[in-house]
Amino acid sequence: MLALATLASIVGVAIVYAIDWFPTQASTTSNDVDVLYDVLLFVSIPIFVGVMTVVVYSVMRFRARPGDMGDGEPIHGSARLELIWVIVPFVIVSVLSVYAWIVLDEQEEPRANEMVVRVTGQQFAWHFAYPDASGKTVRTDDLVLPEHRPVKFDITAEDVIHSFWVPAFRMKMDAVPGLTTSFRVTPNRQGNYSIVCTELCGLGHATMRQSLKVVPESEFAAWLEKKRGAGAANVSAGPSTTSTGVRSQ
Amino acid sequence: MTMTARLTAPGWYRAALSVLAGALFAFGLVVLVRALYGYEPLVDGEAITTVALISMGVAFLLGIGCFDYWFRWASGAPTVPDDHSGHGARSWRDYFRVNTDHKVIGIQYIVTTFVFFVLGGLMAMLIRAELAAPGTQFVDPNTYNGLFSVHASLMIFLFIIPVFAGIANYVIPLMIGAPDMAFPRLNALSFWMLPVAGVMMTASFLAPGGAFATGWTAYAPLSTEMPVGQTFFTIAVQFAGASSIATALNFLVTIITMRAPGLTFFRMPLLVWANFTTSLLVVIATPFIAGSQFLVLFDRALGTHFFNPGGGGDVVMYQHIFWFYSHPAVYIMMLPGFGIVSEVISANARKPVFGYRMMAFSLVAIVILGFTVWAHHMFVSGMFSWLRVPMMITTMLIAVPTGIKIFSWLATLWRGVIHLTTPMLFALGFITMFTLGGISGIVLAILPVVIHVSDTYFVVAHIHYVLFGGSVFTIFAGLYFWFPKMTGRMYDETLGKIHFWLSFVFFNLTFGPMHFVGIDGMPRRVADYADQFASLNAIISVSSFLFGLSFLIFLYNMVTSWRNGPRAAANPWRAHTLEWQVSSPPPLFNFDDIPTVVGGPYEYGVPGAVHGVFKDREKEPVPAGTSGVAHE
Amino acid sequence: MESASVSFPARLEPGEKPVTHDHHGPPEANRSSRVDAQFLGMLLFIISEIMLFGAFFTAYFFIRGVANEAWPAEGTHLPVAVAGVNTAILISSSFTMHWALESAKNENRAGLRAGLLTTFLLGATFLAIQVNEYVHIGFAPGDHAQGSIFYGLTGLHGAHVFVGLTLLLFATVRAFRGHFTPKDHRGVEVPGIYWHFVDIMWILVYASIYVL
DSSP: OHHHHHHHHHHHHHHHHHSOOSOOOOBTTHHHHHHHHHHHHHHHHHHHHHHHHHHHHHHHHSBOOTTOOOOOOOOOOOHHHHHHHHHHHHHHHHHHHHHHHHHHHHHHOOOTTOEEEEEEEETTEEEEEEEOTTSEEEEESSEEEETTOOEEEEEEESSSOEEEEEGGGTEEEEEOBTBOEEEEEOBOSOEEEEEEEOSOOSTTGGGOEEEEEEEOHHHHHHHHHHHHHSOGGGEEESOOOSSTTOBOO | OOHHHHHHSSSHHHHHHHHHHHHHHHHHHHHHHHHHHTOSSSOOHHHHHHHHHHHHHHHHHHHHTSSHHHHHHHTTOOOOTTOOTTOOOSSGGGGGSOOOOHHHHHHHHHHHHHHHHHHHHHHHHHHHHHHTSSSOSSSOHHHHHHHHHHHHHIIIIIIIHHHHHHHHHHHHHHHTTOSSOSOHHHHHHHHHHHHHHHHHHHHGGGSTTOSOOSTTTTOTTHHHHSOTHHHHHHHHHHHHHHHHHHHHHHHHHHHHHOOOTTOOGGGSOHHHHHHHHHHHHHHHHHHHHHHHHHHHHHHHHTOOOTTOGGGTOOHHHHHHHHHHHHHHHHHHTTHHHHHHHHHHHHHHHTSOOTTHHHHHHHHHHHHHHHTTOGGGGOTTTTOOGGGHHHHHHHHHHTHHHHHHHHHHHHHHHTTOOBOOOHHHHHHHHHHHHHHHHHHHHHHTTSHHHHHHHTTBHHHHHHHHHHIIIIIIHHHHHHHHHHHHHHHSBOOOHHHHHHHHHHHHHHHHHHHHHHHHHHHHTOBSSOSOOOGGGHHHHHHHHHHHHHHHHHHHHHHHHHHHHHHHOOBOOSOTTOOOSGGGGSOSSOOTTSOSSOOEEOSOTTOTTSTTOOSEEOTTSOOOOOOTTTOSOOOO | OOOOOTTSOOOOOTTOOOOOOSSOOOOOOOOOOSSOHHHHHHHHHHHHHHHHHHHHHHHHIIIIIISOOOSSOTTOOOOHHHHHHHHHHHHHHHHHHHHHHHHHHTTOHHHHHHHHHHHHHHHHHHHHHHHHHHHHSOOOTTTOHHHHHHHHHHHHHHHHHHHHHHHHHHHHHHHHTTOOOSSOOHHHHHHHHHHHHHHHHHHHHHIIIIIO
């Protein structure tokens, strides 16, 4: 049965590895997340396949013949076996926790030359603001990011909770009224990627989808300059907050 | 009976009158208070609805007669504590009045909850119809949001939690050798609060602005800003919550104080253990959801600022309070199922449950750990970031006691004599599907991954694997298993097996692909989605309809077997636990004499082993070493 | 509150005949624990009540501790001294409650009645003072989050005092109608436990709202 379970596990892992699970990778840490997920599959699929194998094997091997009114062997337990299936899962989840923690730290580590983009969720659209060193802020309704430049998103909401998800970055954070939340990414692939609201926010939640553009640094600078020039109304002096009582946790 | 007598005696006539009075009371009270404070306009529909939902709910309970005895007692009038006038059922009518017999209440629970299961299921069909293709098909976004919110609320508060309470109500007193629950009248009250909650949630579709549309989680501040339909949820949850707390308290007292002689804790069947631990969770955790909904109600009705950051409130606080209940709630919805599966597997594999004590301890471990993981629902909520890693670790640790249970069931199968009856099929289906749900649960605990997949269809897949492939499969297993005991008749085995296989296949075809669309970028709770997910969603929708149809086989089987099925023997499964040692259905007071327990509940294969001995029956041989009455 | 249990032999009121059934009655349940069922039920109920307060205290913690709002809100004042007197009133009612129960155990009918009545009146006084405080405190629940949680916690506690008073009223009525004996005083004991819980909870509420 052990051989059967091993064989089935190999087939199972091969099948799940053949599936293309994730959307495009567009940030430096996207790949870490995908690898972590692959490791999870590698650990867990044999467990699932193993359970299936034992069930199917037992049912075929130990099924009562018609008219068999007998009982099974009165096995009440086995201290050694029970100890094994306490310790082995414990070790597995501990190792996975540590691994996950390392990946998380890597994702959240502040980076030099970070650009801050303020994101504001509103029923039912996202707004963005690019503060610069001179204290001026450029407000836009579309998000453009320079390639290879670390970005920190400072996220908040005006009305109810939204959630700012960029699947290609594998990152998501709730936009909470009265609170500034944040996450960091470094986009490393040019293209258009979707932004999805994942926290139920009312009537238009399903259609609260936008897209962002990752472009070369030079193109980004030109775009920002154009936005800055496109009407003084969009530029305000000093750091401004969109709602009162904003704080960080 | 004259009309006057009908209107004064407890029952449906008085309940109708009383509900009407409750509505008038609400109207009068609101108008009076607004007049006193000089508010304009005098008649405020939302305020009246809020008060009316409470007063009409309570008025129904008063009218149907849940409080009559207590009022007599409180006024000092003569009462008999041991009053059995409302006990037992002689005709179908007795199921439609306040009844104090735990067996009647058990059936009342199960039938009522299945009515809401069907309602919730129909809503799921509508949801899938809408999602069969991108864009708008049948319902507008507001109705859609209402549909999935009411669907989830009914399934959780009106089906899974109470149906387990119903099965336990029927079985637990029999299993522990008690003539009834400790507080039969409280038991009746617990049941009658349920239809109040269920009708309220369903009726929210009639409210102006539509049903509550904030999901079953009702996150503030969305829930404090929604139209009046939200109030239906806020108040219905109070009734459902009060019902579960009262039942849990009743189970705990019954199990602690009314076990048969010799039934020590480590001789209790695992279903009793499961309900004991579940009830602890309910008593400790449920007040938190009551609290969270009280605060939402205050924000809505009194204009307080609990969740209004502009006024100094805190939005994330709602989630902490809500999940401090609602995470333990997933164990409230799972532990009784663990108990059922232990009973079904040992009886059908003809073997003792492997590692009985570890099975009991793992339940306790889950209860304790269950209180330390609530914030894993809030990894991307903007809560304290230092809380995330500890919560990830505790969440991962829950895999250990859960693993113990899965592996012990597998070991119980090993070298057994396996009878593949319908309950056994559902139990085995449960083991495999719950393992898969547990694995996706681990994925949902791993922080970097969950940041990506939280609030996507991956979560929808996970919860349906643990709650349908998990809980609901155990509910089916339990209902088929105890159907002969409850009705005195056998169900149709062939139909049962067809029901299992159709459910199993279409369950996987429905919820399996949701993992893929979730990881690939489809958020949950959406009426519309990007075109790239269209083909998988079409497959999901088609399977879900076939999945829904498979339930009709179950319904047909239950109804026809209850009416015309062959008579069931007292112990068709040759099980050892006490409920199988009395007739099917059991006598009015369960036992003529309380049996004495002399051994473990699952001693299959041990020569001469018995669990309980009955005074009035021929003594079965008691092997040396287990004879004599053991006391705690 | 005295929900009956089939586990106990029928306790008949004086002068009443046992009820006959058309079937034989239930077998007497085994008593597998020394703990009394109703006592245990009340303890479990109190655990769940503590958790309900826990939910409100969580809100208090978030508003005062996490959001760091000024306490009390700027421009408002909490009548610490008056509430202190009120606290003393409520605590003394716990002692009179205890007196009532002891009297019931010692078959001191006058003491039982006086004890219950005093407890009831003290509790009612507490509630009246609390309502008076609401009228004169100068802010409303909707003014700010501090006001919300002030009214939330004290109001939740006030509702519990009201429930406790209702239970006490039942016990008092029954005491005056001749119920309760040294052997059967559960109808005093169980509401008494609840009343003590309400008092202890008030000390926590008072400490966190007024004193800290």
